[in-house]
Amino acid sequence: PPTIYRNQYVPPGYLVEQVEMGFDLDPAETRVATRSTLVKNPDSPERDLVLYGHEMRLVQIRMNGKELTPADYRLDGETLRIPNAPDQVTLEIETALNPESNTSLMGLYVSNGNFFTQCEAEGFRKITYFPDRPDVMAKYTVMLRADKKRYPVLLSNGNLIEQGDLGDGRHYALWEDPFKKPSYLFALVAGDLVCQEEAFLLKDGREVLLQVWVEHGNLDKTQHAMDSLKNSIRWDEERFNLELDLDRFMIVAVGDFNMGAMENKGLNIFNTKFVLANPRIATDIDYFNIESVVGHEYFHNWTGNRVTCRDWFQLSLKEGLTVFRDQEFSADMIGTDSGRAVRRIDDVRVLRQTQFAEDAGPMAHPVRPDSYIEINNFYTVTVYEKGSEVVRMYQTLLGREGFNRGMALYFERHDGQAVTCDDFRAAMADANGRDLTQFERWYSQAGTPHVSATSEYDGHARTFTLTLSQSCPPTPGQEKKLPFHIPVAVGLLDSSGRDMPLHLAPHGNAPEAPTTAILELTEERQTFVFHEVSECPVPSLLRNFSAPVVLSYEYTDAELAFLMEHDSDPFNRWEAGQRLATRRLLVLVDKLLLADSVAQTFDGEDADVQSATARVPSAEQAALIGALRGTLRHAGLDPAFREVALSLPSETMLSEEMDVIHPHAIHRARLALRRMIAEQLREEFLETYHANQTPGPYSPDPQSVGKRALKNLALSYLCELDDEASHELMERQYDHATNMTDRLAALTALVNSRAAGRQDRLNRFFEEFKHEALVIDKWFTLQATARGTDVAAVRELARHPAFTLRNPNRVRSLVLAFCSGNPAQFHAPDGSGYAFWAEYVIALDAINPQVAARLARVMDRWRKYAQPLREKMREALERVAASPSLSGDVLEVISKSLA
Numbered sequence: 001p002p003t004i005y006r007n008q009y010v011p012p013g014y015l016v017e018q019v020e021m022g023f024d025l026d027p028a029e030t031r032v033a034t035r036s037t038l039v040k041n042p043d044s045p046e047r048d049l050v051l052y053g054h055e056m057r058l059v060q061i062r063m064n065g066k067e068l069t070p071a072d073y074r075l076d077g078e079t080l081r082i083p084n085a086p087d088q089v090t091l092e093i094e095t096a097l098n099p100e101s102n103t104s105l106m107g108l109y110v111s112n113g114n115f116f117t118q119c120e121a122e123g124f125r126k127i128t129y130f131p132d133r134p135d136v137m138a139k140y141t142v143m144l145r146a147d148k149k150r151y152p153v154l155l156s157n158g159n160l161i162e163q164g165d166l167g168d169g170r171h172y173a174l175w176e177d178p179f180k181k182p183s184y185l186f187a188l189v190a191g192d193l194v195c196q197e198e199a200f201l202l203k204d205g206r207e208v209l210l211q212v213w214v215e216h217g218n219l220d221k222t223q224h225a226m227d228s229l230k231n232s233i234r235w236d237e238e239r240f241n242l243e244l245d246l247d248r249f250m251i252v253a254v255g256d257f258n259m260g261a262m263e264n265k266g267l268n269i270f271n272t273k274f275v276l277a278n279p280r281i282a283t284d285i286d287y288f289n290i291e292s293v294v295g296h297e298y299f300h301n302w303t304g305n306r307v308t309c310r311d312w313f314q315l316s317l318k319e320g321l322t323v324f325r326d327q328e329f330s331a332d333m334i335g336t337d338s339g340r341a342v343r344r345i346d347d348v349r350v351l352r353q354t355q356f357a358e359d360a361g362p363m364a365h366p367v368r369p370d371s372y373i374e375i376n377n378f379y380t381v382t383v384y385e386k387g388s389e390v391v392r393m394y395q396t397l398l399g400r401e402g403f404n405r406g407m408a409l410y411f412e413r414h415d416g417q418a419v420t421c422d423d424f425r426a427a428m429a430d431a432n433g434r435d436l437t438q439f440e441r442w443y444s445q446a447g448t449p450h451v452s453a454t455s456e457y458d459g460h461a462r463t464f465t466l467t468l469s470q471s472c473p474p475t476p477g478q479e480k481k482l483p484f485h486i487p488v489a490v491g492l493l494d495s496s497g498r499d500m501p502l503h504l505a506p507h508g509n510a511p512e513a514p515t516t517a518i519l520e521l522t523e524e525r526q527t528f529v530f531h532e533v534s535e536c537p538v539p540s541l542l543r544n545f546s547a548p549v550v551l552s553y554e555y556t557d558a559e560l561a562f563l564m565e566h567d568s569d570p571f572n573r574w575e576a577g578q579r580l581a582t583r584r585l586l587v588l589v590d591k592l593l594l595a596d597s598v599a600q601t602f603d604g605e606d607a608d609v610q611s612a613t614a615r616v617p618s619a620e621q622a623a624l625i626g627a628l629r630g631t632l633r634h635a636g637l638d639p640a641f642r643e644v645a646l647s648l649p650s651e652t653m654l655s656e657e658m659d660v661i662h663p664h665a666i667h668r669a670r671l672a673l674r675r676m677i678a679e680q681l682r683e684e685f686l687e688t689y690h691a692n693q694t695p696g697p698y699s700p701d702p703q704s705v706g707k708r709a710l711k712n713l714a715l716s717y718l719c720e721l722d723d724e725a726s727h728e729l730m731e732r733q734y735d736h737a738t739n740m741t742d743r744l745a746a747l748t749a750l751v752n753s754r755a756a757g758r759q760d761r762l763n764r765f766f767e768e769f770k771h772e773a774l775v776i777d778k779w780f781t782l783q784a785t786a787r788g789t790d791v792a793a794v795r796e797l798a799r800h801p802a803f804t805l806r807n808p809n810r811v812r813s814l815v816l817a818f819c820s821g822n823p824a825q826f827h828a829p830d831g832s833g834y835a836f837w838a839e840y841v842i843a844l845d846a847i848n849p850q851v852a853a854r855l856a857r858v859m860d861r862w863r864k865y866a867q868p869l870r871e872k873m874r875e876a877l878e879r880v881a882a883s884p885s886l887s888g889d890v891l892e893v894i895s896k897s898l899a
């Protein structure tokens with residue numbers, strides 16, 4: 001497959017004004033008649049009329065009333081070129097599709113007997129031949145015809161104009177979308193569905209109809225999605241003055257879906273995972289995710305749909321911005337400062353764990369990539385999460401007001417257009433009279449910048465000098481990097497732990513001196529002097545994670561413990577604790593590796609290993625545990641905050657901290673520290689467990705969610721003791737749980753223990769929920785990620801009758817969960833985990849290339865692993881590479897990995 005380059009962008013030769021489509025829906029053969037009116041684009045050097053089509057039958061094509069024969073056009077792969085077309089064209093195309101055999105879930109497909117579409121990025125070309133590119137925006141009218149009994153509900157974008165019977169048991173519905181849109185936002189749904197609906201009043205007084213469509217039997221699980229939708233609409237009105245522009249807005253849930261959800265104009269299609277919830281089946285995290293994804297897709301209506309991307313290289317224009325918007329929405333829904341901080345911490349955890357790893361690996365690419373083979377491989381954490389951080393930096397640099405001004409100008413200039421990341425940056429700059437030229441490097445340069453800080457205090461001059469320097473490691477195709485424009489938020493703590501007023505000029509005695517300064521690092525090395533500093537402070541750097549960088553500063557353990565206790569910036573309080581814990585863990589990993597090598601020389605003696613994980617804490621460990629005790633007992637801290645502060649960095653996070661990854665040593669070290677913490681804080685955890693119960697009916701409000709999280713963290717620590725008392729605690733919690741959050745937490749703890757009652761409860765759980773697909777996914781995941789689940793056990797699970805490769809959620813719940821969420825077992829020294837991986841990548845690729853390519857990425861970091869793992873990983877990659885007829889999706893990932 002060819003590589004597509006950003007700098008080869010050419011505007012479309014023809015623009016489409018109007019599209020009329022007629023669908024005769026049938027699972028085995030659906031007929032699609034499309035009539036489009038096109039006009040030559042005066043701004044394009046392209047002379048031909050270029051259409052794209054893929055995996056369907058072209059029945060007929062007529063241009064201005066005359067049927068074209070193969071002699072009139074050139075068909076080359078996905079491209080159909082009509083040379084010498086007139087300036088004004090009416091194209092009539094008839095195509096035939098086979099939706100029931102479509103397992104890729106792109107284009108038109110059947111899920112549980114109903115029809116759905118997925119067109120982003122290039123699925124529309126599996127429905128008809130069309131200029132399927134985002135810079136071609138047109139108005140659509142869609143006529144759906146189908147059997148009335150089997151498909152009583154017929155939905156498409158926009159407004160319902162007309163519906164009625166056709167006789168012969170068939171019926172029709174005619175939909176019209178009043179807004180111009182690119183083809184990737186087209187959608188239809190047809191089937192036997194039911195909906196919860198509500199009339200909703202917009203700020204301007206208009207009444208709109210909101211609907212959430214699901215399969216029969218699920219209407220008791222739609223309220224939370226509906227509430228989330230209403231909150232999203234309100235929030236966008238208030239925060240950005242953006243209103244819903246349609247008379248109706250629909251959400252439809254489908255069980256077979258490649259990703260989370262899709263923002264089709266007026267007809268969002270969602271993975272059931274991000275719609276269906278009630279206390280019986282959904283956890284607090286599910287409730288949170290539903291709110292956030294409903295918000296995300298709704299917010300796309302402006303950032304993505306009204307203003308869209310010129311080409312797919314600009315994907316972050318809509319995705320980074322919309323992730324930023326959904327993060328702000330979620331934070332506002334929580335409201336409290338510490339609640340916001342916990343949200344921020346969660347987002348940064350994802351960024352560091354997945355995006356920093358991506359940015360350091362073979363698939364590293366800029367937020368605005370320069371090339372791709374398969375665009376679906378670029379819906380990445382870099383485009384989404386780093387893209388969101390880039391948008392957040394505008395807000396940090398320009399302030400909330402300034403950012404809002406930039407947004408307003410962006411819509412004023414570009415409503416109805418397909419634009420670029422540069423256009424967005426220009427709107428931010430122009431609305432604020434700022435030069436943001438250098439800021440472009442965040443879009444063009446891949447890799448995570450490193451910022452290192454040093455400081456000097458001069459007691460005589462009362463100055464504190466902070467020197468910041470930046471560098472960025474090379475990434476594929478980019479050897480040298482130029483300095484970034486980095487906002488570094490800084491505070492200084494005095495010896496009592498209070499924020500000092502900050503003066504960046506001498507003799508500053510502004511009465512309202514700020515306590516956090518945004519330093520703008522634009523050069524490779526820069527010095528910032530704080531004046532009137534009465535004593536040597538402890539600096540709090542990169543507050544609230546003001547830029548997506550790795551920051552290093554030589555803190556002493558004591559300084560970290562001090563920040564952990566006092567920093568007014570809750571993010572940095574958490575950060576200090578994580579740094580401290582990471583130090584202890586890395587020391588432990590080193591000890592284990594040393595003990596292992598000693599043990600090997602002394603013929604298998606493992607006394608050294610035991611002494612490395614001794615149960616008596618060292619002085620440094622005791623200091624960490626003391627600090628954790630302080631946090632745990634600190635009644636003034638929100639339970640949700642205490643939960644994140646007491647969680648150790650994950651194994652993946654620790655892997656990223658190491659030059660050479662030793663997954664087993666990391667696993668053992670983390671476990672050893674968790675056990676030590678559990679033993680030392682047993683009483684405190686028990687007390688916390690009992691003090692944070694949430695009796696009464698389940699509610700997903702932030703207070704209750706925080707309490708459950710802290711209580712269940714305490715439970716998981718106590719379970720590290722694996723004694724009778726802890727077994728009883730988890731069995732009791734499982735048996736008496738009134739919601740899925742508590743039930744799943746107890747079952748997860750049980751599965752990781754030697755408790756006698758574990759298998760019995762695992763079986764009961766399956767029996768009780770076997771008709772709830774989303775819960776069975778959880779059942780698979782908790783086993784796939786359990787400590788005792790080795791490759792043989794995961795293969796056994798894959799033979800379970802409830803497992804299938806056809807459903808992406810199920811594949812993710814078992815195969816991906818094991819390969820990415822159970823490192824100690826996946827990296828079995830005999831390479832059996834890698835063999836399992838290779839088998840599944842190949843098998844899946846024949847069914848669903850997108851899901852296969854996602855699984856393929858699990859091996860991204862293979863070069864960082866210790867031998868012999870590294871060699872065995874390479875062999876597995878090569879086995880996949882050698883497999884015949886791989887999709888472009890998987891081929892791109894594997895070949896870049898091996899390059």
Ligand code: B3K
Nearest residue numbers: 120121261262263376379
């Ligand atoms: N825009 C879609 C993602 C489409 C993925 C195509 N492979 C969902 C979202 O980001 O909102």
Ligand code: ZN
Nearest residue numbers: 296300319322
């Ligand atoms: Zn999105």
